Amino acid sequence: MDIETAHTAVFGAGSWGTALAYSLAKAGHPVTLWARREDAAREIAATRRNAAYLPNAELPASLRVTSDLHEAASGASVWLFAVPSQSLRSVATQLADRATEPEAIVSVAKGIENGTLLTTSGVLREALPLAPEARVGVLYGPSHAEEVALGQPTSVVVSIPDLAIAEQVQALFMTPSLRVYTNTDLVGVEIAGSVKNVMALAAGMGDGMGLGDNAKAALVTRGLAEITSLGLAMGAAAHTFAGLAGLGDLVVTCFSKHSRNRGFGEMIGGGKSLEEAADAMTMVVEGMKTTASVRELASRYGIEMPITEAVARVIDGESAPYDEVCSLMTRDPKHEAAHLDGSAFA
Numbered sequence: 001m002d003i004e005t006a007h008t009a010v011f012g013a014g015s016w017g018t019a020l021a022y023s024l025a026k027a028g029h030p031v032t033l034w035a036r037r038e039d040a041a042r043e044i045a046a047t048r049r050n051a052a053y054l055p056n057a058e059l060p061a062s063l064r065v066t067s068d069l070h071e072a073a074s075g076a077s078v079w080l081f082a083v084p085s086q087s088l089r090s091v092a093t094q095l096a097d098r099a100t101e102p103e104a105i106v107s108v109a110k111g112i113e114n115g116t117l118l119t120t121s122g123v124l125r126e127a128l129p130l131a132p133e134a135r136v137g138v139l140y141g142p143s144h145a146e147e148v149a150l151g152q153p154t155s156v157v158v159s160i161p162d163l164a165i166a167e168q169v170q171a172l173f174m175t176p177s178l179r180v181y182t183n184t185d186l187v188g189v190e191i192a193g194s195v196k197n198v199m200a201l202a203a204g205m206g207d208g209m210g211l212g213d214n215a216k217a218a219l220v221t222r223g224l225a226e227i228t229s230l231g232l233a234m235g236a237a238a239h240t241f242a243g244l245a246g247l248g249d250l251v252v253t254c255f256s257k258h259s260r261n262r263g264f265g266e267m268i269g270g271g272k273s274l275e276e277a278a279d280a281m282t283m284v285v286e287g288m289k290t291t292a293s294v295r296e297l298a299s300r301y302g303i304e305m306p307i308t309e310a311v312a313r314v315i316d317g318e319s320a321p322y323d324e325v326c327s328l329m330t331r332d333p334k335h336e337a338a339h340l341d342g343s344a345f346a
């Protein structure tokens with residue numbers, strides 16, 4: 001791939017797809033942004049702004065926008081999927097016939113598909129069977145679109161099985177304000193980046209209830225232990241959970257005012273019903289669907305995930321956030337688990 005001329009197709013003109021397309025275009029790379037609605041594509045192209053999802057970024061004239069999926073894919077060396085994880089399969093499937101064309105296929109969607117319990121690279125491998133598996137991966141890490149669009153320093157991690165391709169994607173996305181690392185532990189990066197959305201819901205609930213900093217610190221720590229235990233059981237490397245996709249993303253999502261999952265949880269913790277909170281959101285809250293998948297994965301791998309269970313019960317309407325806090329605080333006394341050696345976390 002010639003980094004200077006490599007053309008990227010970004011599928012999904014929400015906040016993250018737009019921010020990454022903006023970053024690439026501003027760095028001088030050819031980019032086409034695909035929006036599923038024709039009127040949205042036309043408006044973004046005409047105004048050079050995505051008013052609904054990322055109003056503050058003025059999009060360079062070079063950035064092409066279309067609602068034609070195949071037009072967006074045409075001639076692209078990199079396919080970047082930035083649609084919600086539960087919609088990824090339906091979008092990717094439409095491109096199945098031409099999946100040999102790109103040199104890299106990258107998901108930035110963070111979640112676990114309901115039913116299949118697949119991570120997003122797993123969904124892409126199934127939806128795009130012609131694509132060589134070694135070219136399919138993710139770009140994850142602590143990165144809110146709003147800050148990337150402002151050029152605020154951000155570091156992310158790309159994980160693609162073929163390291164040479166990962167390094168090309170790394171070079172493509174690097175700018176003075178967007179630093180990209182590589183990590184060969186795809187399952188670890190994906191589990192970390194997806195399960196943090198569950199913890200962000202819990203963090204937000206804590207904020208809504210006014211639980212305080214001690215509780216947030218405990219949640220991040222014990223949440224990371226849950227994420228690590230599940231990841232290790234699925235074959236991940238321990239170091240990934242101390243990295244950008246692990247601790248990094250968990251911290252940003254649990255503390256940031258930009259976080260969608262944390263903000264949704266805050267409304268629930270503050271007394272709003274699930275319906276009221278959903279009505280107030282314009283952007284996707286991945287944790288809402290991923291929690292059920294994580295709960296199933298925990299059961300499949302025999303991992304105890306008490307925070308995930310608590311979030312799942314609240315989402316399912318089986319209990320109230322404060323009751324779950326009381327239950328978590330009064331569990332049987334434990335040792336801090338030696339989850340890093342791969343033993344089950346309790």
Ligand SMILES: NC(=O)c1ccc[n+]([C@@H]2O[C@H](COP(=O)([O-])OP(=O)(O)OC[C@H]3O[C@@H](n4cnc5c(N)ncnc54)[C@H](O)[C@@H]3O)[C@@H](O)[C@H]2O)c1
Nearest residue numbers: 013014015016017082083087108109110143144145283284
């Ligand atoms: N926003 C961020 O800062 C950020 C950062 C890192 C990762 N992500 C991840 O990126 C993914 C997208 O998040 P976002 O924040 O851009 O979401 P968003 O809600 O801002 O935008 C979602 C986009 O997907 C489109 N979409 C929704 N359903 C669709 C469907 N069925 N088919 C096709 N398109 C559909 C919407 O029209 C919209 O353009 C999520 O998985 C999220 O976890 C987001």
Ligand SMILES: O=P(O)(O)OC[C@H](O)CO
Nearest residue numbers: 141142143253259260261
């Ligand atoms: O913090 P959220 O819920 O907005 O998630 C967005 C990104 O995954 C943060 O890295």
